[in-house]
Amino acid sequence: MNNRKASPFTYFSRTDSPSMPLILVALVTLTLAFAPNETPSKDAPSTPDEAVAAVMAGNARFVNGQSTAHTIETDRAQLASGQAPFAAVIRCADSRVAPEICFDQPLGQLFVCAVAGNVPTLEGIASLEYGVAVLGTKLIVVMGHSECGAVGAAIEHREDTSVLPGSLPGLIDQIVSPCALAVDPSDADALKKATACNAAKSVTQLLKRSNVxxxxxxxxxxxxxxGVQDLGTGVFTLVKK
Ligand SMILES: [Zn+2]
Incomplete structure (x- = not known):
């Protein structure tokens, strides 16, 4: 998480005299790093509303098979000198959920935290605060998804999570009390309802637990x-906005 800008003159501030080959390498590197970007520019959203529009438009491109963000050559040298992501995302750790792809955004645009069940743990909240306070993100997206194993476990073990291995009970408990206990396990849509609840409740938790x-x-x-991403269609449906 580095937002410091490297000086283009760093190479020449050394007290020792660089050799001619080193100077040539430095000049070539600087030329490449600061060369005009010939790829289509993607103007970063400057307001929260523009940020929402950008992620939803990106999702529409993804759903329609018209993604563009990952076909553009990334200017890695420029990106390495700093970051200014317009949105932060807290998503489930599920391997099928990838915000950069789902929202069709290039490297450097999304500040992403992954926790099973997209639960806003203390560490997750601190990471999001860094995104907001230091990097200036305009938007936080809580990203749930269909067929979420963490939410499913919360429903299945809602009476007793202690049967789950390792540290999982402490995490799953955070889904049980607000959402798993609020649905009827025999309801065919129990998982869908609890997943939407879990994503929406995360927003409430973030506002309650973070003054930043x-x-x-x-x-x-x-x-x-x-919102909740449907893994089958790719559609991200807002449940709280
Ligand atoms: Zn999940």
Missing amino acids: IKEAVAKGDLRLIA
């Missing part, structure tokens, strides 16, 4: 949205 996030929202500098 709450104050940024109050100032109009930040929006929080939550």
Whole structure:
């Protein structure tokens, strides 16, 4: 997480005299790093509303097989000198959920935290606060998804999560009390309902547990949205906005 800008003159601030080959390499490197970008420019959203529009438009491109972000050659040298992502995402760790692909955004645009069940743990909240307070993200997206194993486990073991291995009970408990206990396990849509609930409740939790996030929202500098990605269609449906 480095947002510092490297000076283009760093090479020449050394006290020792660089050899001619080193100077040539440095000049070539600087030329490449600061050469005009000939790829189509993607203007970064500058407001929370524009940020929401950008991720939803990206999802529409992804769903329609018209993704563009990953066909553009990335200017890695320029990206390595700093980051200014316009949105932060807290997503499930599920291997089928990839915000950069689902929202069709190039490297450097999304600040992503992954936790099973997209639960806003303390570490996740701290990471999102870094995105908001230091990197200036305009949007936080809570990204749930269909067929979520973590939410499914919360429903299945809602009476007793202690049967789950390792540290999982502590994580799954955070889904059980607000959402798994709110659905009828015999309901065919129980998983769907609990998943939507879990994503929406995460927004409530972020506002409740983080003054950094709450104050940024109050100032109009930040929006929080939550949604669920259908793994089959790719469609990201908002459940809280
Ligand atoms: Zn999941």
